[in-house]
Amino acid sequence: MNLSKKLFIVLACTLVVFTGCLKKPQRPSVEQTMGGQGTGLNPSDVSGLTDASAATLTSRGDGVIETEDMIKGLLKPVYFDFDKSNIKEGERAKLQAAKEYLEQHPEHRLLLEGHADWRGTAEYNLGLGDRRANAAKSYLGKIGVTATKNETLSKGSLEAKEKGTSEEMSNDRRVEIIILKK
Numbered sequence: 001m002n003l004s005k006k007l008f009i010v011l012a013c014t015l016v017v018f019t020g021c022l023k024k025p026q027r028p029s030v031e032q033t034m035g036g037q038g039t040g041l042n043p044s045d046v047s048g049l050t051d052a053s054a055a056t057l058t059s060r061g062d063g064v065i066e067t068e069d070m071i072k073g074l075l076k077p078v079y080f081d082f083d084k085s086n087i088k089e090g091e092r093a094k095l096q097a098a099k100e101y102l103e104q105h106p107e108h109r110l111l112l113e114g115h116a117d118w119r120g121t122a123e124y125n126l127g128l129g130d131r132r133a134n135a136a137k138s139y140l141g142k143i144g145v146t147a148t149k150n151e152t153l154s155k156g157s158l159e160a161k162e163k164g165t166s167e168e169m170s171n172d173r174r175v176e177i178i179i180l181k182k
Contacts, residue, residue: 075177085131117169129154
């Protein structure tokens, strides 16, 4: 093989590699995320959480949003350090409060919704949100909440503020504890 053919093959391979690296993965839609594998949820389980039902939301004035199917904001979110999914000592009281709520309202369940900040790929952030939600579920299991009383869902960085401030990013790294009434 002559030198020009070898050079052409090397350049072609380099072009293919760099072109593949330049593509940014598309973020999945909320519907794909909500019904995806490993979430433990079907889209019908969270119908009260979709944008289409936003008209049925009622705000109670204290930051709590309630629908016929769920209550969001009554239980405080659990926050995480950057790129971590372990429950910090100072955040465990929030999960204890969730356990106490379930003891007082045995007809309800919890949706543990994992979030990440904007940094990282969409796939990585979905995985990180999933690990965070499952860490909260695991901790609840250790303090006596049965697995059937909570579901997990990862939203990854779907709701994160892109290029947010340090404070905004720390607020994006969380697990929302949503009460499911049905």
